Amino acid sequence: MSERRGRTTAGPRHRRRRTTLTVGIPLALTAAVTTTYGTGLGVFGEGAGQTASAATTATAATKAITAATVAAPAWTADTADGFASVNSLGQNGTYGGRGGQTVTVKTLADLEKYATAEEPYVIVVAAAITMNPVGKEIKVRSDKTIVGQGTSGQIVGGGFFLGTGVHNVIIRNLTIRDSYQGVWNDKDHDFDAVQMDGAHHVWIDHNDLRHMADGLIDVRKDSTNVTVSWNKFSDNNKTFGIGWTENLVTDITIHHNWFRETEQRNPSTDNAAHAHLYNNYLQDDPGTTIKSSYGNYSRGSTKMVLENSYFQGMNNPVTKDATAAIVQRGNTFSGTSGRNESGGTAFDPRSFYGYTPDRTADVPALLTAGTGPRTTIGTANGTAGAASTKAATGAAATTLTVAKDGSGQFTTVQAAVDAVPANNPSRVVISVKPGTYRETVKVPANKPHVTVQGTGASRKDTVIVFNNAAGTAKPGGGTYGTSGSATVAVEADDFQARNLTINNDFDEARNQSLSGHQAVALRTAADQVLLDGIIVDGDQDTLLLDTAAKDRLGRVYVANSYVSGNVDFVFGRATAVIDQSVITLKKRWDGTSAGYITAPSTAADRKGILINRSVVNGDVSAGSFFLGRNWHAGGDATLRPQTTVRNSTLSAAVKSTPWSDMGGFSWKNDRFAEYRNTGPGSGAASGDRPQLTDSQATGQEVADWLGNWTPTA
Numbered sequence: 001m002s003e004r005r006g007r008t009t010a011g012p013r014h015r016r017r018r019t020t021l022t023v024g025i026p027l028a029l030t031a032a033v034t035t036t037y038g039t040g041l042g043v044f045g046e047g048a049g050q051t052a053s054a055a056t057t058a059t060a061a062t063k064a065i066t067a068a069t070v071a072a073p074a075w076t077a078d079t080a081d082g083f084a085s086v087n088s089l090g091q092n093g094t095y096g097g098r099g100g101q102t103v104t105v106k107t108l109a110d111l112e113k114y115a116t117a118e119e120p121y122v123i124v125v126a127a128a129i130t131m132n133p134v135g136k137e138i139k140v141r142s143d144k145t146i147v148g149q150g151t152s153g154q155i156v157g158g159g160f161f162l163g164t165g166v167h168n169v170i171i172r173n174l175t176i177r178d179s180y181q182g183v184w185n186d187k188d189h190d191f192d193a194v195q196m197d198g199a200h201h202v203w204i205d206h207n208d209l210r211h212m213a214d215g216l217i218d219v220r221k222d223s224t225n226v227t228v229s230w231n232k233f234s235d236n237n238k239t240f241g242i243g244w245t246e247n248l249v250t251d252i253t254i255h256h257n258w259f260r261e262t263e264q265r266n267p268s269t270d271n272a273a274h275a276h277l278y279n280n281y282l283q284d285d286p287g288t289t290i291k292s293s294y295g296n297y298s299r300g301s302t303k304m305v306l307e308n309s310y311f312q313g314m315n316n317p318v319t320k321d322a323t324a325a326i327v328q329r330g331n332t333f334s335g336t337s338g339r340n341e342s343g344g345t346a347f348d349p350r351s352f353y354g355y356t357p358d359r360t361a362d363v364p365a366l367l368t369a370g371t372g373p374r375t376t377i378g379t380a381n382g383t384a385g386a387a388s389t390k391a392a393t394g395a396a397a398t399t400l401t402v403a404k405d406g407s408g409q410f411t412t413v414q415a416a417v418d419a420v421p422a423n424n425p426s427r428v429v430i431s432v433k434p435g436t437y438r439e440t441v442k443v444p445a446n447k448p449h450v451t452v453q454g455t456g457a458s459r460k461d462t463v464i465v466f467n468n469a470a471g472t473a474k475p476g477g478g479t480y481g482t483s484g485s486a487t488v489a490v491e492a493d494d495f496q497a498r499n500l501t502i503n504n505d506f507d508e509a510r511n512q513s514l515s516g517h518q519a520v521a522l523r524t525a526a527d528q529v530l531l532d533g534i535i536v537d538g539d540q541d542t543l544l545l546d547t548a549a550k551d552r553l554g555r556v557y558v559a560n561s562y563v564s565g566n567v568d569f570v571f572g573r574a575t576a577v578i579d580q581s582v583i584t585l586k587k588r589w590d591g592t593s594a595g596y597i598t599a600p601s602t603a604a605d606r607k608g609i610l611i612n613r614s615v616v617n618g619d620v621s622a623g624s625f626f627l628g629r630n631w632h633a634g635g636d637a638t639l640r641p642q643t644t645v646r647n648s649t650l651s652a653a654v655k656s657t658p659w660s661d662m663g664g665f666s667w668k669n670d671r672f673a674e675y676r677n678t679g680p681g682s683g684a685a686s687g688d689r690p691q692l693t694d695s696q697a698t699g700q701e702v703a704d705w706l707g708n709w710t711p712t713a
Contacts (some may be wrong), residue, residue: 080203082253084227096145096170131158135191164198243270356458454500471516486523508589545574585618593621598628608642642671654681
């Protein structure tokens with residue numbers, strides 16, 4: 001869409017560095033998936049007891065679980081945050097087609113049939129669908145969720161249109177691309193990825209939008225209550241326009257989006273009543289094809305709050321009209337030039353909704369790893385490996401609510417776990433409201449198909465924390481030991497954790513006399529464990545990825561998450577993937593920098609730990625951390641510990657000789673390697689730094705680790 005007449009754009013005239021146009025950012029690896037877990041040995045702390053009223057609630061919850069029969073993916077319970085969550089215009093939040101029928105589409109005819117229907121639908125796009133004619137925009141009706149199945153859902157050569165009065169629409173996990181017609185500043189082809197004219201309550205989340213003839217997103221003509229989150233915008237001219245109105249109606253939240261190789265409208269916000277932009281990453285690298293004209297622009301009478309965003313190399317990163325307002329706080333500008341403006345009064349976003357911004361310094365790593373489609377948002381009828389998983393996907397999820405203030409069914413997470421019936425056949429979602437839950441949680445082996453999910457706007461809002469260490473005395477005598485120290489222990493297959501923090505805050509400095517400082521935040525001893533969008537925080541032995549027994553397979557997929565610690569803080573014998581995540585290195589209790597990221601104890605016939613498309617960083621000294629060491633648990637010489645780190649960004653904290661011996665066993669006799677890592681901590685192949693060949697790397701991908709299990713959230 002062209003800008004509204006009578007206005008001029010900020011900064012220099014729009015231009016390109018070269019006349020050719022690159023195709024854009026490659027698609028994410030199709031074998032990826034997502035995150036979240038826990039395990040512990042017993043019930044400790046405030047979750048140990050259960051009142052009569054809680055027991056009554058548990059009985060009712062058990063009946064509800066048994067009665068659940070209607071098929072629906074667990075992620076259809078997701079609702080928007082930001083302004084799309086606000087109760088207004090007769091619509092209380094944005095939840096799309098939840099409650100309607102779930103359909104899978106692979107053709108244009110089927111997609112259009114369900115997207116334009118009157119009734120609610122959850123529409124799963126399971127193929128690349130080409131628009132005919134080019135530029136076609138499907139006219140979506142109200143109460144729809146349109147979501148890509150893994151990374152296979154693509155809309156090629158067109159997009160979606162949401163007209164006046166259309167409301168309660170979710171567009172997630174799609175790649176929408178390639179309606180470009182060869183003219184950079186194209187005024188003849190109004191082909192957008194998503195266009196809204198007078199729509200409200202719309203959530204656009206985790207999409208890859210690129211290479212369109214006109215806008216990637218146009219929010220026009222008094223559209224309001226819109227949230228745009230975790231999207232990747234690239235390879236485009238007029239990227240994201242808001243306005244085309246004389247009225248001050250639009251309320252919009254734009255957070256955790258990555259703008260790269262985009263020229264203008266990043267976004268341009270004209271006459272918005274309330275525009276809240278936070279934790280976005282605007283990147284313009286030198287020598288690339290497209291040169292930025294301007295970044296965030298507050299136009300007309302817009303009131304904008306801009307916070308904790310990261311601007312790298314942008315021209316005119318923040319501009320405003322004399323009549324507009326921008327309140328800036330916590331932003332970072334690296335290598336930018338030209339206009340960077342603020343002024344006027346805006347509004348307090350927290351008067352409309354709650355949110356917790358991430359640290360500005362973390363934004364580049366977080367967004368390069370976490371934006372765009374994820375393979376775990378897909379249908380519940382994927383190719384799950386175990387019969388128990390297939391059984392679980394045949395029934396609708398039952399939800400149990402936990403709230404510290406008593407507004408839920410339970411006040412502790414463990415009480416909700418206790419309410420899940422033994423050998424439950426279908427998914428149970430334990431929905432945990434924001435708060436700090438100081439307790440230990442154990443999900444026993446006879447309670448599969450459990451999801452523990454925080455309901456806050458941020459994974460920081462819901463925290464499960466305790467402070468047991470290996471040497472902490474148990475009430476009945478003895479000590480907990482390393483595995484028993486876990487804040488959350490997961491022994492049940494098909495477990496999921498999402499949007500929360502699991503922490504062990506044992507204080508080493510104050511407990512120097514204690515023997516055994518290992519303090520596990522999360523322990524898993526199960527198969528098909530999915531950890532998505534969580535924080536796992538500790539120091540020594542933070543994340544124990546185990547199996548139920550030496551001869552049992554235990555697969556874990558961690559994605560879009562943070563894991564932090566210092567000594568052996570990702571360890572165990574599981575077959576585990578850490579994908580598109582941030583691994584944060586922490587100093588020891590005495591302020592020194594030294595440690596090991598991984599300590600695998602892998603069986604010879606199994607895969608070990610794979611770190612893929614992730615970032616290793618932290619405020620520690622250069623050259624102070626090993627990528628890993630080989631743990632032959634119990635001195636078992638038959639083990640073949642394995643860690644592979646590939647396609648990841650390594651900070652200078654990583655040693656130039658990144659692998660170490662352990663327990664008298666040489667790491668060179670086990671399986672440690674890298675492949676195509678970047679950053680100051682990466683290095684060339686040598687005898688002390690093995691690198692996979694391209695041929696070898698094809699056998700060490702996510703799909704090789706997960707086998708016949710396709711994680712679905």
